Amino acid sequence: MALICNAxxxxxxxxxxxxxxxxxxxxxxxxxxxxxxxxxxxxxLASARAGESVSPLSDECSNQVLDFPGxxxxxxxxxxxxxxxxxxxxxxxxxxxxxxxxxxxNSFQELSEKVAVKMYRDMITLQVMDxxxxxxxxxxxxxxYLTSTGEEAINIASAAxxxxxxxxxxxxxxxxxxxxxxxxxxxFANQCFGNKSDYGKGRQMPIHYGSSKYNYFTVSSPIATQxxxxxxxxxxxxxxxxxxxxxxxxxxxxxxxxxxxAALNFAAVMEAPVIFFxxxxxxxxxxxxxxxxxxxxVVTRGQAYGIRSIRVDGNxxxxxxxxxxxxxxMAVFEARPILIEALTYRVGHHxxxxxxxxxxxxxxxxxxxxxxxPISRYRxxxxxxxxxxxxxxxxxxxxxxxxxxxxxxVAEREQKPxxxxxxxxxxxxxxxxxxxxxxxxxxxxxxxxxxxPHNVPA
Amino acid sequence: xxxxxxxxxxxxxxxxxxxSYKVTKGLATKFGDLRVLDTPIAENSFTGMGIGAAMTGLRxxxxxxxxGFLLLAFNQISNNCGMLHYTSGGQFTIPVVxxxxxxxxxxxxxxxxxxxxxxxxxxxxxxxxxxxxxxxxKGLMKAAIRSENPVVLFEHVLLYNLKERIPDEExxxxxxxxxxxxxxxxxxxxxxxxxxxxxxxxxxxxxxxGYDPEVIDIRSLKPFDLHTIGNxxxxxxxxxxxxxxxxxxGIGASLRSAIIDNFWDYLDAPIMCLSSQDVPTPYAxxxxxxxxxxxxxxxxxxxxxxK
Numbered sequence: 001m002a003l004i005c006n007a008x009x010x011x012x013x014x015x016x017x018x019x020x021x022x023x024x025x026x027x028x029x030x031x032x033x034x035x036x037x038x039x040x041x042x043x044x045l046a047s048a049r050a051g052e053s054v055s056p057l058s059d060e061c062s063n064q065v066l067d068f069p070g071x072x073x074x075x076x077x078x079x080x081x082x083x084x085x086x087x088x089x090x091x092x093x094x095x096x097x098x099x100x101x102x103x104x105x106n107s108f109q110e111l112s113e114k115v116a117v118k119m120y121r122d123m124i125t126l127q128v129m130d131x132x133x134x135x136x137x138x139x140x141x142x143x144x145y146l147t148s149t150g151e152e153a154i155n156i157a158s159a160a161x162x163x164x165x166x167x168x169x170x171x172x173x174x175x176x177x178x179x180x181x182x183x184x185x186x187x188f189a190n191q192c193f194g195n196k197s198d199y200g201k202g203r204q205m206p207i208h209y210g211s212s213k214y215n216y217f218t219v220s221s222p223i224a225t226q227x228x229x230x231x232x233x234x235x236x237x238x239x240x241x242x243x244x245x246x247x248x249x250x251x252x253x254x255x256x257x258x259x260x261x262a263a264l265n266f267a268a269v270m271e272a273p274v275i276f277f278x279x280x281x282x283x284x285x286x287x288x289x290x291x292x293x294x295x296x297x298v299v300t301r302g303q304a305y306g307i308r309s310i311r312v313d314g315n316x317x318x319x320x321x322x323x324x325x326x327x328x329x330m331a332v333f334e335a336r337p338i339l340i341e342a343l344t345y346r347v348g349h350h351x352x353x354x355x356x357x358x359x360x361x362x363x364x365x366x367x368x369x370x371x372x373x374p375i376s377r378y379r380x381x382x383x384x385x386x387x388x389x390x391x392x393x394x395x396x397x398x399x400x401x402x403x404x405x406x407x408x409x410v411a412e413r414e415q416k417p418x419x420x421x422x423x424x425x426x427x428x429x430x431x432x433x434x435x436x437x438x439x440x441x442x443x444x445x446x447x448x449x450x451x452x453p454h455n456v457p458a
Numbered sequence: 459x460x461x462x463x464x465x466x467x468x469x470x471x472x473x474x475x476x477x478s479y480k481v482t483k484g485l486a487t488k489f490g491d492l493r494v495l496d497t498p499i500a501e502n503s504f505t506g507m508g509i510g511a512a513m514t515g516l517r518x519x520x521x522x523x524x525x526g527f528l529l530l531a532f533n534q535i536s537n538n539c540g541m542l543h544y545t546s547g548g549q550f551t552i553p554v555v556x557x558x559x560x561x562x563x564x565x566x567x568x569x570x571x572x573x574x575x576x577x578x579x580x581x582x583x584x585x586x587x588x589x590x591x592x593x594x595x596k597g598l599m600k601a602a603i604r605s606e607n608p609v610v611l612f613e614h615v616l617l618y619n620l621k622e623r624i625p626d627e628e629x630x631x632x633x634x635x636x637x638x639x640x641x642x643x644x645x646x647x648x649x650x651x652x653x654x655x656x657x658x659x660x661x662x663x664x665x666x667x668g669y670d671p672e673v674i675d676i677r678s679l680k681p682f683d684l685h686t687i688g689n690x691x692x693x694x695x696x697x698x699x700x701x702x703x704x705x706x707x708g709i710g711a712s713l714r715s716a717i718i719d720n721f722w723d724y725l726d727a728p729i730m731c732l733s734s735q736d737v738p739t740p741y742a743x744x745x746x747x748x749x750x751x752x753x754x755x756x757x758x759x760x761x762x763x764x765k
Contacts, residue, residue, distance in 0.1 A: 198547065199546075200549075222538075228505075228534075229538070235511050236510075236511040236514040259506060261503075266498055426583050428607055
């Protein structure tokens, strides 16, 4: 309980600052716990409390107020449909301009040099890793790959703002979060090659990483299924009163799934400590956002569910860092869900099975790759602080490249998982029918060795 | 829920309403709103929630208000529940229990008369059990909660009112074991859930006619208890399967196949299987009765088998 009391005062300090910066979002929903309104439960927020009415007339003329399940509200004699769009789009939080200059007078979460530099190093590592693994797939060395090009700031900056205890439910374009937490290039390579050292034991496609050590739940291909799972994890954390939250990532396309709707709805009702992080990168394979939804992006939907939401410039590492940092405080200490929509651009193809030049302009891709690159923008800020230089840059890029090529070689040469791993982990203990099937397979392979791969250990 | 604080319940109206068949009655008052969680109406999503909670250390018991509604949760059950232990290389376990009332009731209409065991039986990574008496319902539920694997526990809409004396002492049944209901010599009758009662009714008639049927409630639908079933077949050499599933692709179809694979040499006659027809369950009472295997049919089938 002590933890929560301290947290409330901290939230009270931070909250007015955060809320006042977002005028367009409107009044937040009244949480059940009064204390989270902080020291200012003034008139501006009072009307948000369920059961209370705004109008001072309500006491005199009680027939002005309607009373239905859900609370009191004013009636209106004018038939007025709410517009489907707000006219003016929700504004987007950013800290650095396109050239990496601090936009003055705005709030952001300060970083130490150590964290700031690690963030940059990891963004470069992610970029180089993507380039090399993509090439490896093109060379036929791995069967599939998917890059996060253009979304490095989202990957690394969001991870940096979280604690290692926060549980991550990724979609598939967030390997940077694992990288930040300590997953090595060798470990990434092992999974892509599906070898004996892969923690997934060769059972999943490349990029479907998972690590219980780093609280990063194994990537599962179906879209948005991880959203309700994250809510369940948040429920579990809340029951255990842990100082941690669940964080789940998904794209603009994922927000069309039914699971998106229900997960946000549940999280709000249950007051679950979960951060919903949407990477709105403009494209769901070949479907542009104009064909995905007609709402003003994803941020407006949060309000519909009663969830505090923010739109951030996903290519601004400092903005992402600050927003996630604040979101985490709110999620953990006030036990509430938060929705973050990070606007960005998917510079690469959807995956190695896609050629995006077939459905979008090469000029558009090039524009985002060069002049809107999140890494360069962040580097300029870093350099201006005296925390980075060209030598460090070339040294880093070449050492990462070398390490990756080495890791790929090692991973490629490593043995594949043993035949027995085909049957283990389906259940906790191998049942008799699977044991029989394994015996039958071993027998078959022995009898027809020419028909089966020879480099699989027994 | 008393002995382990990690066990929780989630589903529609499980809390203060006590569940559609009152299975969770009184639990919310005792354990609170968080441990007995009323979910909004989104089966795929609350099943997903249960999976996420299980991967993070809880042991959720997820209720489908009617098993038929869990068809909406097929994505989470097949692609995640059954799979994540395997695809994560054993790093994450999903010790959930998914349970609910299913089977053909009394004029509940086609959508509320589903036999989900047919559809789920193929999913790798799941275990399936069906309870049929108060005694085995308790024992199997406890076993399912304790299991590290995801278990689907099939209850039947018409069996909730059964009353039985059960032991005060704690007991847990084995999930993979079948139950010997009536030992016999002439024929092995394999059944589960509500059909057990139709079989036992038929057994009375059969005994009067001079037959000695061995009745086994298979209980474990995935995997089958081939040990108990095999021993019985080796003794009687004749098998009749009585199920509520539809003819095509039901538990009976799989069981038949498993018996042929394993016990072909012990059979003196082809395996007979009585199932529901391949039709949606009609609402009209008389039509509904015709889709469910009745005791008279079971008697006739045994007579034919033993000719």
